[in-house]
Amino acid sequence: MNNNLHPCLWYDGNAKAAAEFYCTLFPHxxxxxxxxxxxxxxLSGQKFMxxxxxxxxxxxxxxxxxxxxxxxxxxxxxxxxxxxxGMVMMALDKYEWSERYGFVQDKFGLAxxxxxxKYSDVNQKITPTFLFVGKNYGRAEAAVKFYTxxxxxxSINGILLYGPNEGEHQAGKVKHSQFILDEKVFxxxxxxxxxxxxxxxxxxxxxxxKDQKEIDNYWNALTAGGGQESMCGWLKDQFGxxxxxxxxxxxxxxxxxxxxxxxxxVLMQMKKIDIAALEKAxx
Numbered sequence: 001m002n003n004n005l006h007p008c009l010w011y012d013g014n015a016k017a018a019a020e021f022y023c024t025l026f027p028h029x030x031x032x033x034x035x036x037x038x039x040x041x042x043l044s045g046q047k048f049m050x051x052x053x054x055x056x057x058x059x060x061x062x063x064x065x066x067x068x069x070x071x072x073x074x075x076x077x078x079x080x081x082x083x084x085x086g087m088v089m090m091a092l093d094k095y096e097w098s099e100r101y102g103f104v105q106d107k108f109g110l111a112x113x114x115x116x117x118k119y120s121d122v123n124q125k126i127t128p129t130f131l132f133v134g135k136n137y138g139r140a141e142a143a144v145k146f147y148t149x150x151x152x153x154x155s156i157n158g159i160l161l162y163g164p165n166e167g168e169h170q171a172g173k174v175k176h177s178q179f180i181l182d183e184k185v186f187x188x189x190x191x192x193x194x195x196x197x198x199x200x201x202x203x204x205x206x207x208x209x210k211d212q213k214e215i216d217n218y219w220n221a222l223t224a225g226g227g228q229e230s231m232c233g234w235l236k237d238q239f240g241x242x243x244x245x246x247x248x249x250x251x252x253x254x255x256x257x258x259x260x261x262x263x264x265x266v267l268m269q270m271k272k273i274d275i276a277a278l279e280k281a282x283x
Contacts (some may be wrong), residue, residue: 003047003208005151005182007065007128008244009110010057010202015039015050018108022048025081026125033251044125046184049206060197061089063241064103064111066127066187068119075100078114082106097176122178122185128205129187132174133195136239140174140188143239150221151181167192204234204242211247212275218245219272233273247275253282 011018016034019041023029026043033040039050069075079092085107092102092114100116113129132140141159148154157178162170173190180186209215215233222245223229226238233246247253250273254260259282266281267273 004248005184005208006047006049006206007063008049008051008204008206009059010051010053010204011108012055013052014108015052018110019048019050021081021106021108025078046124046126053201057200057202059105059109059111059202060200061103061105061111061195062131062133062197062199063203064113064129064131066113066115066129067125068115068117068122068127070116070119072100072116075114075116078112079104082112082114124185127178127185127187129189130199130241131189131191131195132239133191133193134198136198137190137192138173139239140177140190143241144174144177144179144188146225146238147181147186148179150218153180153183155180157185199236199240199242201234201242204244206244206246208246208248208250215245215247215273215275218243229271231271232267233270246273247278249275250278253278259283 009018016039019031019039022043023031023041028045029041029043031039031041037052041048041050067078069078079102083104087105088102089105090101090103092100095101098115098117102114103111105111130140130143132138132143144156144159148156157180159177160175162173162175164171170192173192175189177188178185179188207218209218219235222237222243223235228236230236233244235243235245237243254263262281262283263278266277
């Protein structure tokens with residue numbers, strides 16, 4: 001699987017503990033990078049980054065991870081582990097969209113949706129899912145179209161809207177959508193109601209770029225329409241979703257303590273990343 005685009009999860013010092021926990025839940029999972037700051041891991045072959053960034057940002061249900069399961073035994077075990085020490089938001093039960101479904105925040109605060117369905121409908125075990133609420137309510141469809149224009153190997157699998165008989169506030173809004181960015185499946189939906197959360201930096205999406213041209217293109221496209229530049233390759237798009245636009249060789253540029261000591265001060269001064277300046281600092 002192409003892992004150039006993957007989620008980054010922000011932790012307050014417990015990224016490794018979280019990664020170890022998640023690796024016990026899914027087959028074909030492992031920790032691939034283990035440093036005090038960054039813990040990279042794979043869950044069912046999908047790449048995740050755990051970042052020990054401090055106490056600034058906390059997970060919330062604006063981004064959750066949908067897990068598609070075919071067997072009840074797997075659902076039962078996942079639900080047991082993820083709900084232990086966590087908070088159930090929708091009980092594991094039968095709903096109109098699935099014979100078994102549940103929504104839970106685990107003991108680290110990360111939100112998961114467990115659903116019984118056919119793997120072949122997604123061809124991906126874990127699917128990042130955006131929930132558009134508050135000031136973003138009603139913008140899910142626009143976001144799906146925005147993202148699928150920006151990323152290569154992208155398409156919209158389907159957008160299901162609420163019908164006119166499903167409430168005046170929800171009619172025409174996105175009940176469910178599935179789309180592909182850079183060969184990876186994502187989902188998005190609108191959430192009506194008084195939700196006390198929104199997108200934040202606790203979950204961002206890392207885009208590893210092969211050269212400066214790619215960095216420039218993604219940076220310009222994702223900040224268009226009211227996005228905000230941040231530091232060290234971070235930005236927020238017009239919907240408030242956080243992205244990290246980084247060179248694929250960033251790890252290589254800081255592959256030794258000596259290089260990292262030279263590169264980090266230069267990186268900390270940047271908004272959009274300048275690869276040539278980092279290469280010069282690395283020596």
